[in-house]
Amino acid sequence: xxxxxxxxxxxxxxxxxxxxxxxxxxxxxxxxxxxxxxxxxxxxxxxxxxxxxxxxxxxxxxxxxxxxxxxxxxxxxxxxxxxxxxxxxx
Amino acid sequence: xxxxxxxxxxxxxxxxxxxxxxxxxxxxxxxxxxxxxxxxxxxxxxxxxxxxxxxxxxxxxxxxxxxxxxxxxxxxxxxxxxxxxxxxxxxxxxxxxxxxxxxxxxxxxxxxxxxxxxxxxxxxxxxxxxxxxxxxxxxxxxxxxxxxxxxxxxxxxxxxxxxxxxxxxxxxxxxxxxxxxxxxxxxxxxxxxxxxxxxxxxxxxxxxxxxxxxxxxxxxxxxxxxxxxxxxxxxxxxxxxxxxxxxxxxxxxxxxxxxxxxxxxxxxxxxxxxxxxxxxxxxxxxxxxx
Numbered sequence: 001x002x003x004x005x006x007x008x009x010x011x012x013x014x015x016x017x018x019x020x021x022x023x024x025x026x027x028x029x030x031x032x033x034x035x036x037x038x039x040x041x042x043x044x045x046x047x048x049x050x051x052x053x054x055x056x057x058x059x060x061x062x063x064x065x066x067x068x069x070x071x072x073x074x075x076x077x078x079x080x081x082x083x084x085x086x087x088x089x090x
Numbered sequence: 091x092x093x094x095x096x097x098x099x100x101x102x103x104x105x106x107x108x109x110x111x112x113x114x115x116x117x118x119x120x121x122x123x124x125x126x127x128x129x130x131x132x133x134x135x136x137x138x139x140x141x142x143x144x145x146x147x148x149x150x151x152x153x154x155x156x157x158x159x160x161x162x163x164x165x166x167x168x169x170x171x172x173x174x175x176x177x178x179x180x181x182x183x184x185x186x187x188x189x190x191x192x193x194x195x196x197x198x199x200x201x202x203x204x205x206x207x208x209x210x211x212x213x214x215x216x217x218x219x220x221x222x223x224x225x226x227x228x229x230x231x232x233x234x235x236x237x238x239x240x241x242x243x244x245x246x247x248x249x250x251x252x253x254x255x256x257x258x259x260x261x262x263x264x265x266x267x268x269x270x271x272x273x274x275x276x277x278x279x280x281x282x283x284x285x286x287x288x289x290x291x292x293x294x295x296x297x298x299x300x301x302x303x304x305x306x307x308x309x310x311x312x313x314x315x316x317x318x319x320x321x322x323x324x325x326x327x328x329x330x331x332x333x334x335x336x337x338x339x340x341x342x343x344x345x346x347x348x349x350x351x352x353x354x355x356x357x358x359x360x361x362x363x364x365x366x367x368x369x370x371x372x373x374x375x376x377x378x379x380x
Contacts, residue, residue: 003121003133004117004120004121004124005121005124005125005128005130005136006124007124007127007128007138009127009138009140010120010123010124010127013123014120014123042370055359055362055363055366058359059359059363061141062144062148062356062359065141065144065145065148066145066148066149069145072141
């Protein structure tokens with residue numbers, strides 16, 4: 001695996017995504033998702049909202065890195081809030 | 091009452107595909123992300139640098155310019171190839187002895203390797219010996235794609251339209267042949283014009299194939315590398331340097347693997363965003379259509 005050039009932060013990052021997918025799978029088995037329309041202009045399933053949250057988080061971080069010369073923790077905090085909001089009301 | 095799928099064992103059938111995608115896409119993408127946060131001096135000497143390469147790429151003027159050019163190029167060729175492909179498909183006779191011949195001729199540009207397409211157009215458009223270049227100059231229009239950015243752009247767009255309109259035409263033709271004849275007969279009885287037949291009979295039933303055509307062309311044009319590399323080499327200056335060419339210069343030419351990996355991740359995210367937005371907009375409109 002050394003050819004993949006792992007680092008601890010990226011391992012934690014991928015581990016978190018893998019863990020989230022596992023939780024979503026178990027959640028799905030326990031309580032299957034329903035296609036519904038919330039704040040987003042499209043009807044979404046739980047998986048859709050998770051995907052939108054991840055994509056949003058990526059672009060929030062890119063915006064922060066491109067425009068602000070400061071550590072990314074505020075962007076991460078905003079991303080978590082956006083993700084929580086999207087999963088709940090999206 | 092909760093809904094449960096009838097047979098979850100069907101998911102086992104997807105496993106081989108998941109494994110192939112994991113090896114061909116997920117693992118390489120993870121590796122690129124790992125590279126993007128490190129300074130790679132050689133494969134055994136690397137240092138964690140956090141988001142440094144992302145900051146550098148996002149503030150790199152050449153990246154921003156290449157990104158703008160890429161958007162302009164992709165949307166220009168899409169705006170030309172999709173209507174042109176539909177028009178060509180509508181012109182192909184459906185039940186003629188000539189139909190197979192027309193389809194074969196249309197498929198020919200698709201069979202030519204990308205570097206050969208670039209070479210063909212490089213010679214074809216040359217102002218000293220190329221048929222197109224000499225013909226345009228003979229009409230009194232000064233044309234030289236090697237020194238004029240606008241000419242280089244027009245030549246690139248023309249080359250891409252020549253190369254890929256056939257794909258859209260073939261897909262659209264496949265969609266048109268699937269429309270039952272009674273639809274046309276009903277339109278004829280109602281006295282519909284050719285435009286009305288296109289608007290109300292054909293386009294709604296072509297939506298599926300057009301989604302595929304637009305997605306394929308959007309992704310392909312966004313990744314274009316070989317043809318501009320052969321035709322213009324990114325010039326004059328950097329005026330036809332697209333994202334993939336700039337990325338290749340960085341990764342292969344300069345061996346800057348860290349910055350090139352960060353560039354690749356940003357590039358990938360934008361392609362993912364555009365495709366997802368486009369897909370959603372089309373699917374949404376599809377659901378709204380009665």
